Amino acid sequence: MKECYQIKEPQELSDYLKEQGRDAFNDWDYQLQTNYGFVHKLKNGQVAFFDNHFNQKAILFDTEKCFDEIIKADKFPIDNLEQEMFDVEGDRMKTFHLQADHYRQHLNNVLKFDFQEINKEAAQAYLKKVIGRFIKKLTTPTDVVALISVIGELVKQETNGKWFLEKRYGTYNPIYEPNIVTADGNVFLISSNIIGKVKWRVSSLDHIFIDVQSKLTEPIKWKNYSKGRDNLIMIE
Numbered sequence: 001m002k003e004c005y006q007i008k009e010p011q012e013l014s015d016y017l018k019e020q021g022r023d024a025f026n027d028w029d030y031q032l033q034t035n036y037g038f039v040h041k042l043k044n045g046q047v048a049f050f051d052n053h054f055n056q057k058a059i060l061f062d063t064e065k066c067f068d069e070i071i072k073a074d075k076f077p078i079d080n081l082e083q084e085m086f087d088v089e090g091d092r093m094k095t096f097h098l099q100a101d102h103y104r105q106h107l108n109n110v111l112k113f114d115f116q117e118i119n120k121e122a123a124q125a126y127l128k129k130v131i132g133r134f135i136k137k138l139t140t141p142t143d144v145v146a147l148i149s150v151i152g153e154l155v156k157q158e159t160n161g162k163w164f165l166e167k168r169y170g171t172y173n174p175i176y177e178p179n180i181v182t183a184d185g186n187v188f189l190i191s192s193n194i195i196g197k198v199k200w201r202v203s204s205l206d207h208i209f210i211d212v213q214s215k216l217t218e219p220i221k222w223k224n225y226s227k228g229r230d231n232l233i234m235i236e
Contacts, residue, residue: 004066005059007078013048013058024050034074035169039067049076051171056081080170085141086177093176097163097235100153103146110143123151124205131203144198148178151205152190155212156180159188165233176233186219188212 008016014024020042028038028050040048047067049059057078061067070076080087092099104118111129115122130147133139156163159182166177180188193208226232 003077004062005070005077006062008058008060010050010054010056010058013050013060014054016060017042017048020044024048025054032071034174035076035172037172056171074174076172078172080173080175082170082175084170084175085145086175087170087173088141089145093165093178095235096149096165096176096178100149103149106142106146107150110140118150118153120154120205123154126150127197127205128203131198131201134198135201139198144195147198148191148194151194151208152178152180155188155190155208158209159183159186159212161188163235165235167231167233181222181234182212184219185222187222187225189220 010024017024017027017040022040022042024038024040027040029041030039031037032039036052038050038052038054040050041064042048045063047061047064049061049067051058059076059078061070086093092102100118104115104122107126107130108114111126111133113122113125113129115125126147130139130143133143152163155161159180161180161182163178164181166179167174168177169175177191180190182188188211193211196202197208
């Protein structure tokens with residue numbers, strides 16, 4: 001199937017707009033509320049898209065219909081430059097609550113374990129070995145996401161909680177970060193917690209469950225955290 005768009009260097013598309021009597025930086029029609037890119041609707045029916053800083057790949061869509069389909073799909077045909085760990089996992093993040101077994105198998109394969117279920121013994125072994133590999137600069141983004149998944153499942157079970165995704169945007173496309181809300185209505189930021197444990201080489205699983213149950217710090221309440229935010233997606 002023929003693609004209905006062309007990916008161009010920003011200067012090239014800017015020059016093309018100049019031929020159409022438009023200034024790329026000043027004559028745009030509107031700015032997207034997702035990735036904050038700039039949109040030009042041309043008289044010939046084409047649509048031009050520039051990133052928020054006008055310095056990355058730009059896109060010329062053949063028709064407005066083509067552009068609208070991309071917007072509806074919420075997926076531009078260019079990867080985010082940042083490629084955060086959640087980017088690397090792609091659409092799998094949308095069903096993160098169903099991926100624990102997949103990530104258990106990933107960790108078994110990478111770390112040479114044979115755990116058949118997710119329990120604290122397995123999670124402790126995974127965490128310790130991922131940190132060991134991190135020190136040797138062998139840990140991948142998928143390894144850390146896998147830790148978030150398997151340890152998060154244990155936290156979810158212990159707190160009778162639910163997964164939710166926090167949706168934000170990179171240069172082009174959405175990024176989904178998973179976290180947990182407990183039955184008591186407390187938000188536990190499992191993603192940043194695990195990332196921090198790996199970064200600072202804190203290999204004790206007990207620290208995570210102490211953090212979850214801690215009464216020493218004021219909990220983040222879901223009703224406050226979610227107020228006025230339409231980018232939070234409950235996925236159970």
